[in-house]
Amino acid sequence: xxxxxxxxxxxxxxxxxxxxxxxxxxxxxxxxxxxxxxxxxxxxxxxxxxxxxxxxxxxxxxxxxxxxxxxxxxxxxxxxxxxxxxxxxxxxxxxxxxxxxxxxxxxxxxxxxxxxxxxxxxxxxxxxxxxxxxxxxxxxxxxxxxxxxxxxxxxxxxxxxxxxxxxxxxxxxxxxxxxxxxxxxxxxxxxxxxxxxxxxxxxxxxxxxxxxxxxxxxxxxxxxxxxxxxxxxxxxxxxxxxxxxxxxxxxxxxxxxxxxxxxxxxxxxxxxxxxxxxxxxxxxxxxxxxxxxxxxxxxxxxxxx
Amino acid sequence: xxxxxxxxxxxxxxxxxxxxxxxxxxxxxxxxxxxxxxxxxxxxxxxxxxxxxxxxxxxxxxxxxxxxxxxxxxxxxxxxxxxxxxxxxxxxxxxxxxxxxxxxxxxxxxxxxxxxxxxxxxxxxxxxxxxxxxxxxxxxxxxxxxxxxxxxxxxxxxxxxxxxxxxxxxxxxxxxxxxxxxxxxxxxxxxxxxxxxxxxxxxxxxxxxxxxxxxxxxxxxxxxxxxxxxxxxxxxxxxxxxxxxxxxxxxxxxxxxxxxxxxxxxxxxxxxxxxxxxxxxxxxxxxxxxxxxxxxxxxxxxxxx
Numbered sequence: 001x002x003x004x005x006x007x008x009x010x011x012x013x014x015x016x017x018x019x020x021x022x023x024x025x026x027x028x029x030x031x032x033x034x035x036x037x038x039x040x041x042x043x044x045x046x047x048x049x050x051x052x053x054x055x056x057x058x059x060x061x062x063x064x065x066x067x068x069x070x071x072x073x074x075x076x077x078x079x080x081x082x083x084x085x086x087x088x089x090x091x092x093x094x095x096x097x098x099x100x101x102x103x104x105x106x107x108x109x110x111x112x113x114x115x116x117x118x119x120x121x122x123x124x125x126x127x128x129x130x131x132x133x134x135x136x137x138x139x140x141x142x143x144x145x146x147x148x149x150x151x152x153x154x155x156x157x158x159x160x161x162x163x164x165x166x167x168x169x170x171x172x173x174x175x176x177x178x179x180x181x182x183x184x185x186x187x188x189x190x191x192x193x194x195x196x197x198x199x200x201x202x203x204x205x206x207x208x209x210x211x212x213x214x215x216x217x218x219x220x221x222x223x224x225x226x227x228x229x230x231x232x233x234x235x236x237x238x239x240x241x242x243x244x245x246x247x248x249x250x251x252x253x254x255x256x257x258x259x260x261x262x263x264x265x266x267x268x269x270x271x272x273x274x275x276x277x278x279x280x281x282x283x284x285x286x287x288x289x290x291x292x293x294x295x296x297x298x299x300x301x302x303x304x305x
Numbered sequence: 306x307x308x309x310x311x312x313x314x315x316x317x318x319x320x321x322x323x324x325x326x327x328x329x330x331x332x333x334x335x336x337x338x339x340x341x342x343x344x345x346x347x348x349x350x351x352x353x354x355x356x357x358x359x360x361x362x363x364x365x366x367x368x369x370x371x372x373x374x375x376x377x378x379x380x381x382x383x384x385x386x387x388x389x390x391x392x393x394x395x396x397x398x399x400x401x402x403x404x405x406x407x408x409x410x411x412x413x414x415x416x417x418x419x420x421x422x423x424x425x426x427x428x429x430x431x432x433x434x435x436x437x438x439x440x441x442x443x444x445x446x447x448x449x450x451x452x453x454x455x456x457x458x459x460x461x462x463x464x465x466x467x468x469x470x471x472x473x474x475x476x477x478x479x480x481x482x483x484x485x486x487x488x489x490x491x492x493x494x495x496x497x498x499x500x501x502x503x504x505x506x507x508x509x510x511x512x513x514x515x516x517x518x519x520x521x522x523x524x525x526x527x528x529x530x531x532x533x534x535x536x537x538x539x540x541x542x543x544x545x546x547x548x549x550x551x552x553x554x555x556x557x558x559x560x561x562x563x564x565x566x567x568x569x570x571x572x573x574x575x576x577x578x579x580x581x582x583x584x585x586x587x588x589x590x591x592x593x594x595x596x597x598x599x600x601x602x603x604x605x606x607x608x609x610x
Contacts, residue, residue, distance in 0.1 A: 052414035054388055054390075055388045055391050055394075056360070057390075058390065082357040082358060083359055083363075084578055085360040085362075085363065086360050089360075107357075107358065107579070107580045109352075109357035109413065109449065111448070113580040114580075117580035117581055118579070118580050120579035120580070124326075143416070144415065146416070147580075274412070274422050274423070275423050276418065277419055277421050
C-alpha cells in the first residue's frame with residue numbers, strides 16, 4: 001500500500017445497481033469522483049456499500065476499476081469476510097493495487113467466538129499476505145456484525161503486528177469505547193463510525209470519521225475536520241449532527257441512495273439488493289422534504305459528470 | 306433435483322481440513338460414506354460444517370465431489386449466502402447435480418431487515434434458477450444468523466412458490482415455534498434442528514431432524530426416527546437427548562471434530578478454521594471421558610474405510 005491513511009473523512013461508498021441488480025460501474029465511479037472532489041476518502045465495500053451483498057468477483061472487479069481510475073492512496077476497501085480465503089484474496093488485491101489500507105470486519109457468522117479465534121483469523125490473514133505494505137483498520141460494528149472487537153484483542157494484535165494494525169473504525173455508537181481506544185493505544189488511528197462523534201474524536205486525539213452520511217454531506221463534515229480548533233467548531237458539529245439525524249429517521253442505505261437519486265435526477269440510483277428494500281413513495285416524499293430544508297452540498301449532475 | 310427429501314435424520318456434515326486449512330476431500334468423503342451407511346442424510350454446508358468459513362469455490366468443489374462420488378438424492382447442501390449471486394450460483398449447482406434439496410439461510414449480515422426484503426431475496430433466487438426441480442428448505446437459526454424466518458414469511462413464500470418451498474429446519478430451540486410451523490402449513494416438511502426435539506416433532510407430524518450430533522451418533526437418532534411409535538420410544542429419545550447434552554457442554558463444532566478424531570485415531574480431524582478454535586488438551590481429556598461413558602455407534606476406521 002502506498003501510504004498510511006493520514007486521518008480525515010471517509011465515506012463508505014454506496015454501490016449503485018443496474019436494472020439486473022449488477023453493480024453499475026459508471027454511476028459508481030461518478031459518485032467516487034464527486035466524493036474525492038469534496039476531500040472525502042473512499043471506504044469502498046463498507047456496510048453502507050452493501051459489500052456483503054456483493055460476490056467476491058464483483059468486489060474484485062470494482063476494486064480493479066477503482067484502482068485503475070482513481071487514486072489508490074484514497075482507497076480503504078473493506079476486505080473482511082466470514083471465509084478466510086475470501087478475506088485473504090481481497091486483501092491481497094487491495095495491497096497489490098496500492099490501496100492506502102483495508103477496513104476489516106471480523107468473520108461474522110458465528111457469534112460468541114473467543115478472542116483467541118478472532119486473533120487467529122487476523123493473524124492468518126496477515127501471515128498469508130506477508131507484505132509490509134499491508135495496513136489493517138479493524139472494523140468494530142457490533143450492532144450489525146454482532147461480533148465485537150475488544151480492547152484486549154486490539155492490544156494483542158498491536159503487540160504482535162505493530163505497523164500492520166493501523167487503526168480502527170468504531171461503529172459501536174458508544175463514545176466511551178471510542179475514547180478508550182484513543183486513550184489506550186499509540187500509533188493507532190481511531191475513526192469514529194459517525195460524524196456525530198467527529199469533534200469529540202478529534203479533540204481526544206482520534207483520526208477522523210468514516211460515516212454513511214459522508215456519501216451525501218461530505219463537505220460540511222470535512223469542514224469540521226479541518227476547523228476542529230476554530231471558535232465555531234461546536235456550531236459546525238451541531239449542524240452536521242442535525243443533518244445526520246434527519247437522514248437517520250429513514251433506513252440509512254436506501255435513504256442515501258434515494259438522496260443521490262433525487263439530486264442527480266436519476267431515481268434508479270435508489271436500487272438496493274435484497275434483503276434491503278428501496279424507500280416507498282411516502283418515505284421518498286418525506287425524505288425529499290428533509291433534504292429541501294437542509295443546507296448542504298449535494299452530489300449534483302454537474303459535479304458528478 | 307431428483308426427488309424430495311422424504312424425512313428422516315440428516316447431519317450437517319463437519320468439514321475436515323488439511324494442514325494448510327484447506328478442505329480435506331478424502332477425510333470428508335470417508336465421513337460422508339459412513340454417515341450414509343448409518344441411514345443419515347447429508348446436509349453438507351450447514352452451520353456445523355463451517356460452511357460460511359468456506360469460499361464459494363471451495364463449496365462448489367466439495368459439492369461437485371459429493372455429487373460424483375455419492376448419491377445426490379441424499380444431499381441437502383446449504384446454499385444460502387449474504388450475497389444474492391453466491392446463493393444463486395451454489396443453488397443452481399445443487400439443482401444441476403441432482404441434489405434432493407437445498408437448505409437456505411437468509412442473508413445474515415444486515416439485522417432487523419423487513420420480511421419484504423427476505424421475501425425478495427428468496428423470490429429473486431427462485432426466479433433466477435427457474436427450475437421446477439428446485440426444493441428449498443428454509444433455515445431458521447436466529448441464535449446464529451440473528452435473522453429470523455417468521456411464520457408470516459413462510460406463509461407468503463408457500464403461497465407464491467408451492468412445491469418449491471419444501472420445508473424448514475428450525476434451529477430456534479423454541480419448541481412452540483417448531484410446533485406452530487408443523488401445525489400451520491401443509492405440504493411442508495419441518496425438521497427439528499436438534500434431536501432433542503425429534504420425538505415431539507414426529508408425533509406432531511414433522512419430518513425428522515437435521516442435527517449437529519448426528520455427525521457422531523446417527524444410528525441411535527435414526528432408531529428414534531424409525532421407532533417413534535414403539536412403546537420404548539420415550540426411553541430411546543431420552544438416551545439420545547442425554548448423549549447430546551453431554552457433547553453440548555463443549556463448543557459443538559470443535560467437539561464433533563475431536564470425537565471423530567478420537568475414534569478414528571486421527572487427531573488432525575480436530576482442525577477448525579478461525580474464528581473457531583480447536584479444543585485444548587484439558588477439554589479433549591474431558592470430552593474423551595464423556596465419550597467413553599456413552600453407549601453409541603461411532604465413526605470408526607473400519608466403517609469409514
